[in-house]
Amino acid sequence: MIGGRREGGLMRKASQSVVKSRILIAVAIGISIGCLFAFLYPHGFLSFYSPALHSQVLSSKCELSHRLNELKAEYAAELEKNEELRQQVKKLTEKVRLAEQKKDHAQKQVETLGKWRKAGPSGTVKGLRTNPTVIPDEPVNPRLAVILEAVAVGRELIVALANWNVKESLEIWFTNIKRVGITNYLVVALDDKITEFCKSNNVPVYTRDANDGIASIGRTGNNHAVSGLKFHILREFLQLGYSVLLSDIDIVYLQNPFDYLYRDSDVESMTDGHDNMTAYGFDDVFDEPAMGWARYAHTMRIWVFNSGFFYIRPTIPSIELLDRVAGRLAKEPKSWDQAVFNEELFFPSHLGYEGLHAARRTMDFYLFMNSKVLFKTVRKDDRLSKLKPVIVHVNYHPNKLQRMKAVVEFYVDGNRDALKPFPDGSEWEW
Secondary structure, rough: HHHHHHHHHHHHHHHHHHHHHHHHEEEEEEEEHHHHHHHHHHOOOOOHHHHHHHHHHHHHHHHHHHHHHHHHHHHHHHOOOOOOHHHHHHHHHHHHHHHHHHHHHHHHHHHHHHHOOOOOOOOOHHHOOOOOOOOHHHHHHHHHHHHEEEEEEEOOEEEEEEEEEHHHHHHHHHHHHHHHHOOOEEEEEEOOHHHHHHHOOOOEEEEEEOOOOOHHHHHHOHHHHHHHHHHHHHHHHHHHOOOOEEEOOOEEEEHHHHOOOOOOEEEEEEEEOHHHHHHHHHEEEEEOOHHHHHOEEEEEEEEEEEEEEEEEEHHHHHHHHHHHHHHHHHHOOOOHHHHHHHHHHHHEEEEOOOOOOOOOEOOOOOEEHHHHHHHHHHHHHHHHHHHOOOOOOOOOOOOOHHHHHHHHHHHHOOOOOOOOOOOOOOOOOO
16 A cells, blocks of 8 residues: 555656656747747838838848949049049150250250260260251141140140042051040141041041042042142141151051150151161171272162151251152152152252251161061061061051951951961062
8 A cells, every 4th residue: 555655656756757748848849939929020010011011121132232233333433543644644644755855955055056065985976866846836736736735735636548449458457546545646637538537436536628639639649649738738747836647547556656756856657677787787798790899889878768657857857858858759750758758868968969967766667567577587586576566567468457457356356377378578489
């Protein structure tokens, strides 16, 4: 009996313990669920679905989206300002460089012209190389003066003449000028189609008056006649006090040429030469056996300046050069403008002829490269082909447009095979 009671008491205690455990577990679960809902719905379970709260959430999202758009707009504006400042710094740096260069030239002029002086020790004497510029004469062409004031940088710019016949080449020309970042350039349009074409492509353009005799030649004349026009047209640019980098259209710009000019001469021109001798001059010995002991005569040879790409400063000798070439071309309609240009630059004074007293400089033929140098030498040389020239002038080959496109592919797009299909000369090999 005593044993049975004890077992019954133990069973009741165990049952009570199980009940208590279940209660505690239920309470714990309830508290956990309550905490979970409190965390998920801090404003109450029912209020979560209230229209007011939903409206607040949507409003917050709209505000965040609007603020994000504002921040994006502010960021874009700052980027634009930064680009403008960068361009301003670039222009100011260029002006400072030009000012320092002009100061150096002016000091040399003062030293040479300012007073009489003794020659000094051997090796210390240098003559005047840089002629002073002319005083700008704006009444010569007020309309052109306004355009140049807006386009030129440091009173210098690239100038090209174009009519509709060279429209495709012109597009490659100004596309690469823009790509390089050159802003100071101007197209002298020789017909109305080119004027509209330039305007539609945001290219600075200048059109001469319709009743101008020079303009009529540009509209109706052949390539030879058009080429001779530049010597007439450039005169006004120089009279207005601007230095001009005259450019043919069959040129691909790969760097900014103004970064590579010396500006110490009246005329700074690219050469038709293809190596150091032909570009810069050499002693050419003429052999005449009949003269016996005196059979060998030494001559000086240099390949011509290219009249399709030269930098000319607004000086009296420069303007005289333009007048001389234009005058001779008018009297000698069958003469080639490049031949006349070089004769007037290089022929010395002699009986019956007064030579031009102009300073001249030959550009580096690897930087200012003609197409003979490129296709005959550079493209075949691993070291030279890796160097980027400032410009490539397709002056030696008639299929200009195709070769211009290939030059862009080779130097800009990185296609190392772009130049391979072309022969060295002007004849295709099939």
